[in-house]
Amino acid sequence: MRSINLFAMSTLSASLLVLSGQSFAHEEHHAMSMSEPQTQPAEEIPVDHSQHQKMSAAPKIVTEEKQVQPVQQAHSNSDGFEHKSDHQFDHAEHLKEHGGQVYQQTTLESKWQRNDNGQGALKSELETRIGTDENKIFIKVHADKAESQQTEYDAKLLYSRNVADFWDVQAGIRYRNDPNREVDQDQVDAVLGLHGMAPYFFETDAYVYIGQDRQVSFNLETERDLLLTQKLIIQPYLDINMVLSDDSNYAKKTGLNSVQVGLETRYEINKKVMPFMDVAYGYNKGVQETAWQKSSSSENEWFYGAGIRFKF
Template identity: 30%
Template sequence: MRHLTLLLAPALLLAGPAWSQDHAAHDPHAHHRAEPAPSPAAGADPHAGHDMGASAAVAPNRPPPVAAGSGPAHAADHYFDPVEMARARDKLRAENGDVRTTALIVDRLEAGFGEGEATWLWDVQGWTGGDINRAWLKTEGEGGVDGGLDEVEVQLLYGRAVTPFWDVQLGVRHDVVRGGDDLSHLAFGVQGLAPHWWEVDAAGFLSQDGDLTARVEAEYDQRITQRLILQPRLELEASARDVPARALAAGFSHAAAGLRLRYEFAPEFAPYVGVEWHGAVGGTADLIEAAGGEADDVRLVIGLKAWM
C-alpha cells in the first residue's frame, strides 16, 4: 500500500487544487475546515442583484388596453375546427363551473326507547344538480317497533342558491298517516348554514285545506376529536290557526331537543347514541292531554348517520 501511495503522490501534486475541489463535497469533515465567507465590502449594496424595477415591469398597475376586448368572442375558431373548439369549451365549463353532483344523506336512522313502546324513524334527504339549481328529495317516517308505520312525509323541491351558504326551496309535500286522510301541501323555505356553523332547515307548509304550518330544524356538529362528534339538535313546529282534525292549536305546537354522540368510522358511516326530549307544547299539549294522551316523552336513541 505504501508503494502505491508513493507512485500516486506525483500525480496528486500535479492535480493540486482541482482534485481537492472535486472531492470537497464528499469530505465528511469539510464543513469543519471551511473558511469563513468574506464580509461584504464597506458601502456595498445588500440588495445588489435584485432588480426591483424588473418585477414592477412584469405586473403593471394599470387596466388592460381597450383593444384587448375588441376582438371576436372565440378567436381560436378562425384557426381551429369550430366544432372541436365548442366541444372543448363545453368540457371546460362542465369541469370548472357547471359541476353536477348527486348525494343522499341519511341524517337519522334510529330507534328510540322510553317509557312507552319502542319506536323507530328515518330522516333522509338528497339532491341532484349543480351549485346554483338543484332538485331535492326529503322524506321522514316513524312508527312503533310492534305497531308498524304511523306516518310518512315526502317532499319534492326545487332549490336555488341565493348566497354561498343559503338555498331557497319551493315544491310539494305529501303526508300519509295511518288511520287518517292523506294530506298534500305547498312547501317553501330556506336551508343553509347559519352563523356559528348551525345547519338550519326552515320551511312553511300550506295544506290543501288552507292550513298554514311551519317547522324549523337546527343542528350543530361539535368535534371532540377527529372522529368523535357531539351534535345538539333542536326542532320547533307552529300552526297559524287551530286545526282540530289534526289536534293542532294555534301557536307553537311541537318541540324537540336532543344530544347525539356519534363516532365516524368513516365520514359516510357514523353510528351514534343519544337522548332526546320531544313533545307537544302550548294549546296542542292541552288538546292531547284532554284526549288522554301523553304530551311529552324522553327517549334514549341509537342510530346511524350515513351518506352516499
C-alpha cells in the first residue's frame, strides 16, 4: 500500500514537471516573438505601376501647355497667309471697341463786344462734333450782328479724319451769307485744314479757303487754357487771317488782313455753363476799292466783351 502511494506521488510529480516545462517554453517563445522582428521575408505582391506612371506624367503635360500658351504668336500655314492667335484677335477686338464708340459734343457761345469807338456787335458761335476717335463730322456756325446792320453768318460742314496723335485732317465746304451786300450775298468755298493740339497744349485750327473769283485765304486760330483754380480759368488766344488772292466785287487787300490777340477769363459754374469776360487787341487791314465798295485804311483798336458759353 505504501509502495502504491509512493508510485502515485512520483507519477503525479512527473506529470507536473512535464506540464510546467511545456508552459514555460510556450511563454518564452511568445516573448521572443514579441521582442524580436520577423526575419522571414513577406510574400511579394505584384504591383501595377502603369497608373502611377500616368498620374506622374499628367502634370508634365499641363505644365508644358501653360508654358506654351502665353507665347502663341502669328504663324503662317501652308496656304501662305498669316494667321493670328485667339489672344491677338481678342486684343484687336478690344481696341476696336475702345476707340469705336460714337460720341457727340455741342458748344454754344454768345458774346457782346465793343470797340474803342463805342460800336458794339453781338457774336454767336455754334459748334457740333459727332463721330468716333478716327472719323468725325464737324458743323460750325458763326454769326455777327453789328449795330445798325443785318446779321451776316457763315456755316461750315467738315469731315475730320485722325492722321496722327492729337491731329485731324479736315475737308468740307463753307457757306457765307452777307445781306448787307448788294451783290454776291451768297458765297460757297472749299475748305481744307488741320484741327488738333499743338505743342504746349495749344488747341489749333488752321484752314485754307478757296472760293469763286480767285478768293484764297488762310485762317489760324489757337488758344490755351491756364487754370488759376479748378473753376477760374484764363485763356489766351490768337486769331490770324491772311488773304492770298481776291478778285471779287468786295475784295480785301492781300497779305496779312487781320490779327486779334486776346485774353478770356471764364468762371465754370459747372462743365455745362461758363460765363466769361474778354479783352483783345485787333488789327484790320481794310478792303480794296471796287465798283461796289470804297477803299478803307488799316485800323488798330481794343475790344471789350462779355458772354456765356454752354456745353452739352
